[in-house]
Amino acid sequence: MQIKGQNVVIIGGTSGIGLATAVAASAAGANVWSASRSADKVALCQSNYPDIEFSQVDIHDPAGLKDLFEKTGKINHIVGAATGANRTMVPFMEQTDEQFREAFNKFWGYTNVVRQGAPFLVEDGSITLVSGTPARKCNPGMSSVSCTGNAVEGLVRALALELAPRRVNGVAPGIIDTGMFDRLGDNKAAALENIGKGILLGRVGAAEEVADGIMLAIGNPYMTGVVLDIDGGALLP
Numbered sequence: 001m002q003i004k005g006q007n008v009v010i011i012g013g014t015s016g017i018g019l020a021t022a023v024a025a026s027a028a029g030a031n032v033w034s035a036s037r038s039a040d041k042v043a044l045c046q047s048n049y050p051d052i053e054f055s056q057v058d059i060h061d062p063a064g065l066k067d068l069f070e071k072t073g074k075i076n077h078i079v080g081a082a083t084g085a086n087r088t089m090v091p092f093m094e095q096t097d098e099q100f101r102e103a104f105n106k107f108w109g110y111t112n113v114v115r116q117g118a119p120f121l122v123e124d125g126s127i128t129l130v131s132g133t134p135a136r137k138c139n140p141g142m143s144s145v146s147c148t149g150n151a152v153e154g155l156v157r158a159l160a161l162e163l164a165p166r167r168v169n170g171v172a173p174g175i176i177d178t179g180m181f182d183r184l185g186d187n188k189a190a191a192l193e194n195i196g197k198g199i200l201l202g203r204v205g206a207a208e209e210v211a212d213g214i215m216l217a218i219g220n221p222y223m224t225g226v227v228l229d230i231d232g233g234a235l236l237p
């Protein structure tokens with residue numbers, strides 16, 4: 001499918017998977033609006049990618065999202081790629097209720113994106129939401145991440161039914177080398193290399209590889225209600 005000249009809005013699009021998707025969509029000729037919270041990231045991206053329109057918005061700010069969607073007029077494709085929450089990776093029984101609920105802020109952010117964005121979506125448009133491998137395969141200590149991912153994937157299927165003929169899909173990344181792991185500081189590269197050894201394809205993924213999956217979900221006019229796994233085989237035993 002051609003996305004040349006189409007309008008694409010990406011929330012969480014100044015780093016990692018969202019930014020790689022913005023760059024791919026722009027390279028394919030789409031008009032791209034890409035947004036996140038941080039003024040610094042927005043400014044840096046704007047100077048690096050002048051063909052994309054970057055702006056500041058928090059996924060938890062429905063009015064800010066609505067303003068952004070309104071600016072575009074009609075929208076062909078919406079991508080929800082924001083992290084949107086802090087996650088506490090400890091066993092469920094050691095986790096506070098507050099910590100567990102906090103992880104779900106990613107999900108509530110995505111519901112905001114859909115509520116505010118869907119009214120602007122053209123009939124043959126699409127929404128793509130990013131979940132993650134832990135929705136279906138996780139290690140101990142990842143209960144809140146797993147449940148949040150499952151909630152996102154459930155939302156994808158429910159919305160595919162309700163918003164048809166608009167299409168709604170998900171993309172579930174495995175371990176991907178993005179800003180999400182910047183908290184590891186100088187240990188990031190070594191830690192990701194080590195994690196990669198335990199993945200079927202022997203390495204962690206790149207943001208551009210997940211963006212490829214999102215571009216497929218955006219572009220395939222007969223695909224809806226699907227969650228695409230881009231994870232180097234991480235779901236296999």
Ligand SMILES: NC(=O)c1ccc[n+]([C@@H]2O[C@H](COP(=O)([O-])OP(=O)(O)OC[C@H]3O[C@@H](n4cnc5c(N)ncnc54)[C@H](OP(=O)(O)O)[C@@H]3O)[C@@H](O)[C@H]2O)c1
Nearest residue numbers: 012014015016017036037038059082084132176178179180
């Ligand atoms: N990397 C992985 O291994 C992996 C695995 C599974 C799932 N995922 C999922 O993939 C998605 C993208 O993550 P990533 O790996 O690309 O991480 P990333 O490089 O840290 O990018 C996250 C993006 O989300 C934005 N963001 C975070 N909170 C936001 C908020 N409240 N409102 C608006 N924007 C917000 C960030 O910008 P600001 O800080 O400026 O807001 C940034 O642009 C996330 O949903 C993540 O859960 C990632």
